[in-house]
Amino acid sequence: MPTTTVDGTEIAYGDHGSGPPLVLIHAFPLSRWMWSPQVEALSGSYRVITPDLRGFGSSPPFGDRQEARMDRLAADVLGVLDSLELETAVVGGLSMGGYVTMSLMAQAPQRLDAVILADTRAGVDTDEVRHRRSAQQVQVAEKGAGSIAGSMVSTLLSPATVQADPGLADRVVEAISSASAAGVIGALEAMKGRADSVDVLARSDVPALVVVGGEDALTPVSEAEAMVGALRQGQLVVIPGAGHLSNLENPEAFNSAVVSFLATLDRP
Ligand code: MLT
Numbered sequence: 001m002p003t004t005t006v007d008g009t010e011i012a013y014g015d016h017g018s019g020p021p022l023v024l025i026h027a028f029p030l031s032r033w034m035w036s037p038q039v040e041a042l043s044g045s046y047r048v049i050t051p052d053l054r055g056f057g058s059s060p061p062f063g064d065r066q067e068a069r070m071d072r073l074a075a076d077v078l079g080v081l082d083s084l085e086l087e088t089a090v091v092g093g094l095s096m097g098g099y100v101t102m103s104l105m106a107q108a109p110q111r112l113d114a115v116i117l118a119d120t121r122a123g124v125d126t127d128e129v130r131h132r133r134s135a136q137q138v139q140v141a142e143k144g145a146g147s148i149a150g151s152m153v154s155t156l157l158s159p160a161t162v163q164a165d166p167g168l169a170d171r172v173v174e175a176i177s178s179a180s181a182a183g184v185i186g187a188l189e190a191m192k193g194r195a196d197s198v199d200v201l202a203r204s205d206v207p208a209l210v211v212v213g214g215e216d217a218l219t220p221v222s223e224a225e226a227m228v229g230a231l232r233q234g235q236l237v238v239i240p241g242a243g244h245l246s247n248l249e250n251p252e253a254f255n256s257a258v259v260s261f262l263a264t265l266d267r268p
Pocket of ligand 1: 026027028029094095096097191218244
């Protein structure tokens with residue numbers, strides 16, 4: 001698995017296929033593993049690049065909590081593009097990956113051919129959510145990432161998915177449990193401090209696909225509609241039956257939305 005050194009840290013990433021580059025950024029607290037169905041389906045026509053954000057998969061965590069910032073995670077993704085000598089790419093992210101993508105829209109819009117914002121939101125955390133994240137940081141520091149896996153999986157996947165595909169629920173629990181405590185704590189810190197991106201969306205003139213699971217309980221369809229409302233060039237696709245992890249829960253519909261969107265882009 002390739003790595004590149006960005007700001008003194010070895011960032012790991014998957015790099016599959018060839019063709020126009022498509023960077024996919026994972027959700028919290030998962031890793032590039034979650035993009036397996038997209039790598040499989042899309043790498044025949046696209047170069048699919050899947051970074052492990054700091055603290056997840058094979059990338060080491062932030063050195064300390066003060067460094068844990070969303071714009072640092074976005075800069076890491078730019079570092080991966082730089083090391084691959086890719087001036088621009090389509091960049092997509094799901095949930096926390098969407099926050100990273102919006103940070104890229106703010107700091108380096110010229111590097112983006114288009115964006116995919118899946119199961120995410122443009123606004124900042126409410127005080128209540130920040131409070132919950134702080135409590136999770138304490139819990140994970142004491143008991144490890146596995147201690148939040150059971151409660152998280154039922155909010156990540158729709159009830160229909162859990163019933164139809166218990167194997168997927170097991171794999172998600174396993175993925176959360178294998179995350180490092182330092183990685184989870186750092187990502188929670190970065191999410192608590194992230195900037196509001198509503199104006200970023202309103203200013204952006206890159207084509208944007210907004211995708212959301214029809215049953216997403218964490219970032220519901222109303223959040224996706226608000227993002228499309230803010231964007232100048234946004235289009236919405238609702239993935240039927242899927243919860244928050246729409247790309248894993250209904251990969252056929254998710255992939256088909258992405259392929260149709262990519263086909264509309266005017267690029268070499
Ligand atoms: C995610 O899936 O990345 C998280 O649900 C994002 C969040 O907690 O805001």
